[in-house]
Structures are given as C-alpha cells and as structure tokens.
Amino acid sequence: MKKLSLITMIAAVVCCSFIAGKSLLVNGPKLRLISNSKSSQHFIDDNTNQLPKSYANRKFLTDASNISLDVFSIPGNLVSFDAKDSTYNIRTLHSLIKGDKLPVITPVSDGLIYSGFVNSQTSFNGSHLIGGISAKQGEVVEISIQDESYAAVPDTLIDVVKLKAAAASVPSDDRENLFYVKSVTLTALNNRLFKQAKLDPAKNGLYLVLNGKTYLSAEKSKKDRLVSLFLVPVKNF
16 A cells, blocks of 8 residues: 555656646747858958857847847747747746746957958858848948857756756657757947948048948948857757
8 A cells, every 4th residue: 555655646746747847838939040050161251251150150039129028038948949930939938047046147348259341242241140231242341240248047057857847748759849048149230331432522421441442431330239049959958
C-alpha cells in the first residue's frame, strides 16, 4: 500500500509539472526576424570596410515598430519558430527569470561597429544589416553602426525549472524549434544621404569629396534603430 501511495504521489507531481508547464505556453505576439548566415562573406569593396561576422550573423527584428511590447521585456521568454511564415512566436506570458526579476539592462559605452560610406555598389547596400538604408547610383550614404544598450538574463537567473516544465509539454520534435531569448541588443544607425553635385558656394549644405567626386547633402543626419535577439535552443538546457 505504501508503495502504491508513493507511485500515486510521483504520478501526481509529474502530472502537475506537465500542467504547469503547459499553462506557461501561449500563442503570443509574432516576431519576424531576419538572419543571414551568408551575409558576412562578401562585404569588401572599394569604398567600404568589412562588417564584423558577429554583427552580420545576428537575428534582427524586421520592424520593431510593429511590436506592441517593450523590446527589453522580451529576454527571458520562450519563442517558437514557425517555418510556414519564418516568424518566432512568443510562447510565455512572462519572462522565465528567477524571482520574477527583470532583465539586466546595460548601456554600451564603446559599441561602434562600423563607420564609413555606402554607395550603390556596396554589397550590404539596402540590406537588413543597415535597416534597409540604400544609396542609388550617384549617391553616397555616410553611416555609423553603434550598439547603444542591451538587456540580458544572467545565467544564474535563468529559471531552468520552469523552462524545462514548459518544454516538457511540447512534443520532442517541436522542441527543436523552441528557443530561450537570452538577450536583446539595441543598435543605432546614424546616416546622412549625399548626392553627386558640382561644388557651388551658393548652395547651402555639406559637401563631401570621395574618390575624386563631389557630393552634396542638404539633409540633416538621421538616426534609426535596429533590434537584434540572441536565442539559445531550449534543448541546450
């Protein structure tokens, strides 16, 4: 009888863990991310330097403006990849962080990644790596890419117990597409468009001479932002 009671107790605990794990998973907002494993291979041309592989291989949100929640609240959540539309669904109601603490937000004091010029021949012209900023024929874009801040879950605060409970409710084949958001990085893109023109002192603006050609910008410098996520496969836990 005692043996039977023990088995019953174990079964109840397993069942509760399953239910608790299942209740953690929901179909939340979709995050459309872009990653390009080949993007770091061909970045050298006459007018640009090479972008770091560590930056080129990031997973970027295609349009952070469509996200209804604070991007710094995303770390600690589980997301699942949907191959049908190449999106990541947020699957948890709140971050799986011990003590319900918030991700640690850290400003980046020296996060310059790239500073230079982009023309119509630049290999990453118009790509997601620079937020779709593009230069047409006869144009040059002065651009700097700089990390501003990131929010991360320290390893010691990852709630592995809840994470495993949630993962247990997912079929083993689907766990391959389940990820833990370890961190989010906010990156600034400062850019200014120049158009090829003849030097004319009567025209107001900023002139630039590049490779023997003169360019004029009558616009102010713009600032855009990119958001990238660092994902860890749940199976790694």
